[in-house]
Amino acid sequence: xxxxxxxxxxxxxxxxxxxxxxxxxxxxxxxxxxxxxxxxxxxxxxxxxxxxxxxxxxxxxxxxxxxxxxxxxxxxxxxxxxxxxxxxxxxxxxxxxxxxxxxxxxxxxxxxxxxxxxxxxxxxxxxxxxxxxxxxxxxxxxxxxxxxxxxxxxxxxxxxxxxxxxxxxxxxxxxxxxxxxxxxxxxxxxxxxxxxxxxxxxxxxxxxxxxxxxxxxxxxxxxxxxxxxxxxxxxxxxxxxxxxxxxxxxxxxxxxxxxxxxxxxxxxxxxxxxxxxxxxxxxxxxxxxxxxxxxxxxxxxxxxxxxxxxxxxxxxxxxxxxxxxxxxxxxxxxxxxxxxxxxxxxxxxxxxxxxxxxxxxxxxxxxxxxxxxxxxxxxxxxxxxxxxxxxxxxxxxxxxxxxxxxxxxxxxxxxxxxxxxxxxxxxxxxxxxxxxxxxxxxxxxxxxxxxxxxxxxxxxxxxxx
Amino acid sequence: xxxxxxxxxxxxxxxxxxxxxxxxxxxxxxxxxxxxxxxxxxxxxxxxxxxxxxxxxxxxxxxxxxxxxxxxxxxxxxxxxxxxxxxxxxxxxxxxxxxx
Amino acid sequence: xxxxxxxxxxxxxxxxxxxxxxxxxxxxxxxxxxxxxxxxxxxxxxxxxxxxxxxxxxxxxxxxxxxxxxxxxxxxxxxxxxxxxxxxxxxxxxxxxxxxxxxxxxxxxxxxxxxxxxxxxxxxxxxxxxxxxxxxxxxxxxxxxxxxxxxxxxxxxxxxxxxxxxxxxxxxxxxxxxxxxxxxxxxxxxxxxxxxxxxxxxxxxxxxxxxxxxxxxxxxxxxxxxxxxxxxxxxxxxxxxxxxxxxxxxxxxxxxxxxxxxxxxxxxxxxxxxxxxxxxxxxxxxxxxxxxxxxxxxxxxxxxxxxxxxxxxxxxxxxxxxxxxxxxxxxxxxxxxxxxxxxxxxxxxxxxxxxxxxxxxxxxxxxxxxxx
Numbered sequence: 027x028x029x030x031x032x033x034x035x036x037x038x039x040x041x042x043x044x045x046x047x048x049x050x051x052x053x054x055x056x057x058x059x060x061x062x063x064x065x066x067x068x069x070x071x072x073x074x075x076x077x078x079x080x081x082x083x084x085x086x087x088x089x090x091x092x093x094x095x096x097x098x099x100x101x102x103x104x105x106x107x108x109x110x111x112x113x114x115x116x117x118x119x120x121x122x123x124x125x126x127x128x129x130x131x132x133x134x135x136x137x138x139x140x141x142x143x144x145x146x147x148x149x150x151x152x153x154x155x156x157x158x159x160x161x162x163x164x165x166x167x168x169x170x171x172x173x174x175x176x177x178x179x180x181x182x183x184x185x186x187x188x189x190x191x192x193x194x195x196x197x198x199x200x201x202x203x204x205x206x207x208x209x210x211x212x213x214x215x216x217x218x219x220x221x222x223x224x225x226x227x228x229x230x231x232x233x234x235x236x237x238x239x240x241x242x243x244x245x246x247x248x249x250x251x252x253x254x255x256x257x258x259x260x261x262x263x264x265x266x267x268x269x270x271x272x273x274x275x276x277x278x279x280x281x282x283x284x285x286x287x288x289x290x291x292x293x294x295x296x297x298x299x300x301x302x303x304x305x306x307x308x309x310x311x312x313x314x315x316x317x318x319x320x321x322x323x324x325x326x327x328x329x330x331x332x333x334x335x336x337x338x339x340x341x342x343x344x345x346x347x348x349x350x351x352x353x354x355x356x357x358x359x360x361x362x363x364x365x366x367x368x369x370x371x372x373x374x375x376x377x378x379x380x381x382x383x384x385x386x387x388x389x390x391x392x393x394x395x396x397x398x399x400x401x402x403x404x405x406x407x408x409x410x411x412x413x414x415x416x417x418x419x420x421x422x423x424x425x426x427x428x429x430x431x432x433x434x435x436x437x438x439x440x441x442x443x444x445x446x447x448x449x450x451x452x453x454x455x456x457x458x459x460x461x462x463x464x465x466x467x468x469x470x471x472x473x474x475x476x477x478x479x480x481x482x483x484x485x486x487x488x489x490x491x
Numbered sequence: 492x493x494x495x496x497x498x499x500x501x502x503x504x505x506x507x508x509x510x511x512x513x514x515x516x517x518x519x520x521x522x523x524x525x526x527x528x529x530x531x532x533x534x535x536x537x538x539x540x541x542x543x544x545x546x547x548x549x550x551x552x553x554x555x556x557x558x559x560x561x562x563x564x565x566x567x568x569x570x571x572x573x574x575x576x577x578x579x580x581x582x583x584x585x586x587x588x589x590x591x
Numbered sequence: 592x593x594x595x596x597x598x599x600x601x602x603x604x605x606x607x608x609x610x611x612x613x614x615x616x617x618x619x620x621x622x623x624x625x626x627x628x629x630x631x632x633x634x635x636x637x638x639x640x641x642x643x644x645x646x647x648x649x650x651x652x653x654x655x656x657x658x659x660x661x662x663x664x665x666x667x668x669x670x671x672x673x674x675x676x677x678x679x680x681x682x683x684x685x686x687x688x689x690x691x692x693x694x695x696x697x698x699x700x701x702x703x704x705x706x707x708x709x710x711x712x713x714x715x716x717x718x719x720x721x722x723x724x725x726x727x728x729x730x731x732x733x734x735x736x737x738x739x740x741x742x743x744x745x746x747x748x749x750x751x752x753x754x755x756x757x758x759x760x761x762x763x764x765x766x767x768x769x770x771x772x773x774x775x776x777x778x779x780x781x782x783x784x785x786x787x788x789x790x791x792x793x794x795x796x797x798x799x800x801x802x803x804x805x806x807x808x809x810x811x812x813x814x815x816x817x818x819x820x821x822x823x824x825x826x827x828x829x830x831x832x833x834x835x836x837x838x839x840x841x842x843x844x845x846x847x848x849x850x851x852x853x854x855x856x857x858x859x860x861x862x863x864x865x866x867x868x869x870x871x872x873x874x875x876x877x878x879x880x881x882x883x884x885x886x887x888x889x890x891x892x893x894x895x896x897x898x899x900x901x902x903x904x905x906x907x908x909x910x911x912x913x914x915x916x917x918x919x920x921x922x923x924x925x926x927x928x929x930x931x932x933x934x935x936x937x938x939x940x941x942x943x944x945x946x947x948x949x950x951x952x953x954x955x956x957x958x959x960x961x962x963x
Binding site: 061062063064068072075077079080108110126143144146152153155156157158159162163165166167169170171172173174175197260261279280290405406407408437438439442443473474476 | 492493494495496497499500501516518519520522523524526527532533537539540542543544545546547548549550551552553554555557563565569570571572
């Protein structure tokens with residue numbers, strides 16, 4: 027395989043596929059690296075193998091991916107499945123692992139399209155087997171055709187929470203209870219954004235239909251939930267939850283939680299790029315311009331990894347970056363680049379009509395990260411909130427220092443599961459503004475690789491720096 | 492913890508989990524196979540407290556699904572697809588601490 | 592304008608230890624740090640607590656420092672994670688064994704007996720997982736390792752509790768030297784005065800000296816390390832192999848920390864390090880060759896710390912040749928961690944005009960003017 031490509035796209039979800047097929051359509055040499063075994067990212071996971079029944083249940087938001095992937099298959103872009111990227115350098119060097127072999131490759135440009143992840147929020151019992159992300163189980167259904175065995179308890183908030191709930195009810199999953207954590211004041215705050223959002227009436231109808239369906243099926247639906255815990259010995263057996271009515275319990279075989287999506291900043295943080303803080307959704311996102319370019323000329327960020335906007339906008343964001351790079355690499359004359367970008371930006375803007383309403387409606391509850399001292403924050407190293415608070419009270423001033431003292435974030439996942447919570451504890455304990463805090467540093471390899479694999483790493487013959 | 496929703500898969504493969512053979516659809520991940528077809532509730536043991544753990548994120552982030560696949564430890568079962576003849580084992584938590 | 596007896600630039604372990612000793616001697620001390628105390632090599636180094644294989648000039652200080660490590664709780668209220676599992680340096684061939692034999696004779700002729708020559712059988716007993724070539728080696732049985740971040744935190748906290756005034760985010764922008772002493776200005780607008788100034792700026796030692804137009808031969812160098820996921824315990828002592836770039840230890844929690852002075856790319860103006868994966872590949876091969884048990888070990892993280900390396904790999908300790916009242920205590924060349932509790936004590940005496948318990952003459956900056 028050629029060592030130097032025009033563009034390396036990391037991630038084969040909506041944004042990555044769109045970027046790749048747009049760029050390759052403009053004559054650029056594109057390689058897509060994706061760690062999943064099949065194309066589609068999380069949204070369109072395994073769609074090429076989906077049967078009619080699955081397509082029907084998951085609806086058009088899923089089915090739409092078929093068309094995109096078909097176009098991608100017909101393009102000249104090359105795709106490597108099962109290729110996990112573990113390091114990216116500012117000069118465009120990308121290191122990835124596939125089938126136990128790691129290699130270095132280089133792009134004139136790298137487009138990061140690694141999407142979003144479910145926000146990781148520690149609570150007592152969240153390490154018990156059977157406690158999973160709601161979106162995680164939705165994705166798992168797409169690739170495996172398996173569904174959770176009930177009683178399944180749902181807790182959380184957000185568009186993906188509702189759509190997963192819809193899918194699971196249609197799949198006949200036995201649902202024990204739905205615990206909605208959306209703060210009840212959000213709706214009022216979101217009303218000013220409603221007129222613009224009404225352009226997507228279909229979303230409202232879908233949401234309303236889903237809630238009606240819950241009622242029709244007699245599923246317990248509790249609003250205004252402000253906390254929950256999972257209980258059990260070797261797996262989750264029971265969920266307790268609190269609201270203004272006090273603490274209640276419900277039996278659970280599986281407990282699915284979802285407190286919104288957050289951009290995955292693994293590589294943008296590794297590269298030391300600037301990040302901004304979104305106060306409404308309480309997350310970091312990389313600073314980019316209107317076409318996804320970062321302060322490092324080589325590196326672009328697209329899709330939900332830039333900001334969580336959902337599937338359709340991700341496709342448009344992917345194209346924007348591809349067109350901009352095509353301009354830089356002289357594959358597209360300036361005037362047609364300008365025209366195309368303007369068209370895409372207009373499209374994106376209308377696709378985002380729904381977003382301000384949704385982002386305010388599903389603003390996370392204010393006690394999201396108010397963990398008890400006993401709560402395990404770091405799943406890998408099993409560090410509790412109490413231990414973290416003690417370290418802060420003894421003088422640790424930021425995430426990285428607290429990590430070095432407590433080992434929170436030092437385990438296998440490199441702080442991806444506990445990083446936000448750790449930083450939120452620092453914000454609370456030291457009364458900081460989020461922007462005055464420093465998220466956990468990422469270190470390569472961003473994904474664990476074996477020592478044997480590292481010792482066999484295939485490097486360029488002529489390495490340039 | 493999981494069960495198959497439908498059975499109409501184009502192709503199946505045989506895998507071996509802790510010495511027992513199972514026939515599973517060829518498109519599914521190792522983690523999905525273990526939690527549904529093999530009927531298990533956990534995929535690993537915490538190296539710190541030796542408590543049982545199972546996949547949480549299903550997308551390669553949480554590292555709770557590490558299993559030994561074909562003799563190689565620390566494989567992320569939630570992103571590795573099953574293959575014909577694959578041998579899968581749970582790995583015991585490598586508890587640190589204690590004396591040599 | 593703030594005034595103290597002594598200003599120390601650099602809140603790494605050397606600076607903090609010096610500050611602690613001066614505060615205990617009743618001096619008013621300002622400790623200026625350009626970022627925060629725990630952000631560079633002092634907190635992210637390999638944590639080796641080693642007398643073994645020291646340069647002969649460093650041995651007296653290293654031996655004295657070693658007496659302090661098991662007593663850290665009394666000194667700074669924390670054991671600093673110190674574990675006395677020993678340090679082993681293996682001779683892979685006859686030539687290195689000959690070299691080490693001579694070395695031990697040399698160490699003993701100075702009156703020190705912590706380095707012990709052992710045969711291959713003893714190495715096998717000490718390091719059963721070692722499968723590389725072995726003709727014997729040297730051992731310091733009560734050496735070991737500690738946790739750098741925990742150590743620095745304990746020193747820093749104790750120093751502050753003893754009255755040291757620490758200023759974070761205070762990068763020094765200019766220093767003037769007048770009749771009444773030094774006046775130090777920081778980028779964030781601070782102005783500090785003192786009679787005595789101590790440069791404990793590690794890899795930045797040359798930059799600080801340059802502010803007073805003095806040249807120190809310190810080369811900032813980024814040294815890489817990697818750490819694995821937890822593994823079953825298979826190793827107690829810290830292991831090095833003669834002539835090979837390998838430093839290898841397993842922590843009590845099962846993780847394995849691999850060093851060996853593999854160099855990373857460094858942009859000093861941005862203080863940014865980029866790991867050189869060609870070097871990390873070599874490091875991984877070296878480890879695998881000597882410890883086959885490591886083949887399936889998962890690498891969780893690689894990183895680099897910025898060290899100040901001098902031309903002769905020895906630290907610079909002593910009064911400036913150019914500016915009286917200015918003391919340089921930097922350039923520890925990636926092996927200052929173990930020495931630091933003792934260095935603080937010696938430097939505190941030195942700057943107060945007292946005779947240090949152990950001679951520091953060999954580390955004078957003047958040595959670079961007349962190379963032997």
